[in-house]
Amino acid sequence: MSAQDVAARALPAAQDRSDDERRERAARRRARARTLGLRLVALAVLLGAWWLVAALEVWPRVLVPSPGDVLDAFVTVSGLAPDASGRTGFSGHLLHEHLGTSLRRIVVGSGIGTVLGVVLGLLVATVGPVRTVLEPAVTFLRQLPPLAYFSLLVIWFGIEETPKIWLLLVAAMPPVAVATAAAVGGVHRDYVNGARSLGAGRWDVARWVVLPAALPEILVGIRLGVGVAYTSVVAAETVNGVPGIGGMIRDAQRYLQTDVVVLGILVLGVSGLLLDACLRAVERRAGPWRGRA
Numbered sequence: 001m002s003a004q005d006v007a008a009r010a011l012p013a014a015q016d017r018s019d020d021e022r023r024e025r026a027a028r029r030r031a032r033a034r035t036l037g038l039r040l041v042a043l044a045v046l047l048g049a050w051w052l053v054a055a056l057e058v059w060p061r062v063l064v065p066s067p068g069d070v071l072d073a074f075v076t077v078s079g080l081a082p083d084a085s086g087r088t089g090f091s092g093h094l095l096h097e098h099l100g101t102s103l104r105r106i107v108v109g110s111g112i113g114t115v116l117g118v119v120l121g122l123l124v125a126t127v128g129p130v131r132t133v134l135e136p137a138v139t140f141l142r143q144l145p146p147l148a149y150f151s152l153l154v155i156w157f158g159i160e161e162t163p164k165i166w167l168l169l170v171a172a173m174p175p176v177a178v179a180t181a182a183a184v185g186g187v188h189r190d191y192v193n194g195a196r197s198l199g200a201g202r203w204d205v206a207r208w209v210v211l212p213a214a215l216p217e218i219l220v221g222i223r224l225g226v227g228v229a230y231t232s233v234v235a236a237e238t239v240n241g242v243p244g245i246g247g248m249i250r251d252a253q254r255y256l257q258t259d260v261v262v263l264g265i266l267v268l269g270v271s272g273l274l275l276d277a278c279l280r281a282v283e284r285r286a287g288p289w290r291g292r293a
């Protein structure tokens with residue numbers, strides 16, 4: 001068979017593959033557009049129901065502020081425009097300062113907790129005596145709500161930044177440790193035995209077989225740990241938490257400024273969604289083989 005015949009046969013096959021790829025990309029675009037449309041419709045319905053409840057005054061406005069009230073609070077607390085008394089911000093700080101301080105606490109606390117959780121999970125999964133000693137302690141910590149030990153952390157470390165960081169650290173570490181231990185323990189033995197039969201040493205197996213196989217599940221555990229730390233930030237900022245979104249919510253609750261409370265909740269929710277989206281993007285890039293191998 002001549003080279004021209006081979007090229008002539010290969011060209012239609014390549015064209016078919018290209019057409020299939022285009023159709024797949026178009027299908028993915030349609031699926032993303034459909035998902036986005038459904039989410040926008042759901043958001044519009046939720047906002048409409050909220051506005052209707054506030055307009056009908058089913059509950060007093062001080063209990064259920066309208067979307068317009070929350071928007072006015074956002075403009076004032078963000079420093080975009082002063083309120084009727086000429087003030088901007090809340091508790092002496094603007095919204096971005098509150099949010100930035102909370103995010104810094106979350107990043108530091110959950111970051112340290114993540115590193116410790118991964119190390120602890122690896123030890124629990126690979127060293128029998130460590131598993132016997134530490135696995136019950138990790139499970140014990142995982143079951144405790146943050147407020148159960150925050151008061152003790154305040155007694156130990158005072159009311160400044162240290163107890164807040166410790167709270168977020170302890171909140172993030174157990175889920176990461178449990179996920180890491182389960183991921184490493186769940187690596188198929190055939191992968192390990194196959195690598196060893198080809199002459200791989202202990203560290204080579206750990207680096208090139210166990211860690212890549214367990215990485216996607218470890219990343220899921222990190223997402224869970226960061227999520228737990230994120231939900232604990234309000235508890236961490238109940239004591240001397242200003243600036244901070246949790247401290248802002250607490251002070252607004254004291255003075256019945258429900259619009260600021262709702263604003264703080266929305267800011268936490270939206271920023272949490274963005275943070276989780278970033279972690280999911282890292283998960284897709286760092287472990288694209290999840291579910292395929």
